[in-house]
Amino acid sequence: MLHSDAEGFYLPRSFDEVIVDFTEPQRPGLGMMIGSSVALLDECRELADTLHLSDDVDPESDAFLEFMDSPRSDGPPWQAYPVEAHTILNLLRACEASLALDAVIQFA
Template identity: 50%
Template sequence: MGLNIVVGYLAEQLEYDEEGASWHREVLGDLNLVLTEAGEPPHHEPEEIPGGSQSWESYGYSGLHHVRRLAAWLAINRRLPHPCSYEKATDDAVLARFYRLHDAHLRGGRENGVLNFLKRRNPPFSHLILHSDAEGFYLPRAVPDVIFDRHSPQRDGIGGMVGSAKELLTECRELAHALSIPSGIDPEGEEIYKNVEAPPTDGEPWQRLSIETFVITRLIAACEKSLETGAAIVFS
């Protein structure tokens, strides 16, 4: 079991799982309640996807935390992190501080020694950071601010936060540039898998930080597919 990144989830369920499609329609209804409450127009999920739905396996649930750690190091330390294990990624002090800075920004407060990036309208990488790591949506449109489910209790399947595929694409492309990931590289390419299985100790940053590259290339592909088709990205 692990995290799947899906574009065209409803279309997929309508083709293979009628009961699953019925449940997902209910979740989409709740999604639109969240959007309405935030003053946003509803999302209309297509039932058919040109070329079919598409999904990508992430690196379990841990890969997303490696990417968030990368974003934290770039934002706070202005440099790339060293490769590390999953446990060290989730327990990374820089990532923990990055979460605190985002939280302080949302609460309108300040942490001592807060960085200049909090003077921006939004902290960097907010759509990457402010999202469930196990479920939820990225919408195929521009949404500058992450949308929060303010209902109590929060609605099932939403993940508490709704992001933008357009904003996430911009953030992931910034990370890809920092890693020198070759433009147009195939996320399913042999070298991507080879580097994850046996990470090289030298070479380009994208080769050494292989888990980060594995996940970022998939997120970019999903964002592009979402914006092309009008279907939301679904974490499942």
């Protein structure tokens, strides 16, 4: 996964490589990178599978937020990495919305 976590866009289109704009000075409001929300969705699903993180886990639930305060190593792997799991779940939802609505995801 190569994309800034602070700025840029994910487009609801399938392409393999992140598009990088090396224009100097950087163009205001555009960010430097454009990625594919299709590719990001695939990568997040792979990470979720690796962590045994199911779609029915609610990253905003009180139970989940407790794991963020006190990670556990005796449950599914995602419980040992709750911050990462939280990010993955939110990115999954953003990608799904991007594709359903034909909308761009913007990091700003």
